[in-house]
Amino acid sequence: MNIKEHLLQACYSYVNKRIASYKDEIETIKESIENNDKSNDEGDDSGNGKLFNDLELNVQYLSDANKMLDTLKLINSKTVNTNVSLGSLVKTTSNNFYISISVGKIDLEGDTYFGISIQSPIGQLLKNNDVGDIVTFNNNTFTITEII
Incomplete structure (x- = not known):
């Protein structure tokens, strides 16, 4: 898996x-x-x-x-997205986000991910962005390093 x-x-x-x-x-x-x-x-x-x-x-x-x-x-976990959309795993310079539903912190295999809704404020900021894009949320600026 x-x-x-x-x-x-x-x-x-x-x-x-x-x-x-x-x-x-x-x-x-x-x-x-x-x-x-x-x-x-x-x-x-x-x-x-x-x-x-x-x-x-x-x-x-x-x-x-x-x-x-x-x-x-609606999420197909086998789909790899080139930009941020529902089902994307977004790795950034500060956090890892799983664009799905608002579940909060998920600890998995030694890493931390945040399950967020695409409708949430951070989800809306990330939506449709690509690797290398810079996002600022709550006075924190981070760069998208990988989208899976």
């Missing part, structure tokens, strides 16, 4: 864990709402208001995680 395949697998693992966690949380909240409804004969649903808000929030998080999964499905 090449480095991009390992990075893609790390991203899938991250998203699948989030999806499973949100699904579990949604089920727990639904059970709590049902238990509140059964034990509450006076019609006082003050406890359910927060639960419904939490449910709505977790449904949104789940939707966002599913969108991340959809983005990952």
Whole structure:
């Protein structure tokens, strides 16, 4: 397995864990709402208001995680790009970026990579650049040394 395949697998693992966690949380909240409804004969649903808000929030998080999964499905780890685009591994003079989804730091085979979204501010700066291009982000200037 090449480095991009390992990075893609790390991203899938991250998203699948989030999806499973949100699904579990949604089920727990639904059970709590049902238990509140059964034990509450006076019609006082003050406890359910927060639960419904939490449910709505977790449904949104789940939707966002599913969108991340959809983005990952667009990546072919065997594709080598000449300029920065979705699925690129971008090595610079300061950091290594995997253009995929926002997962943050990924430690792999003794190196550190940052999984970033193409829509993120740094992703937008890197997008369509080539080897040798200079990018400045948060007052840090670096040069793209390799695109895989």
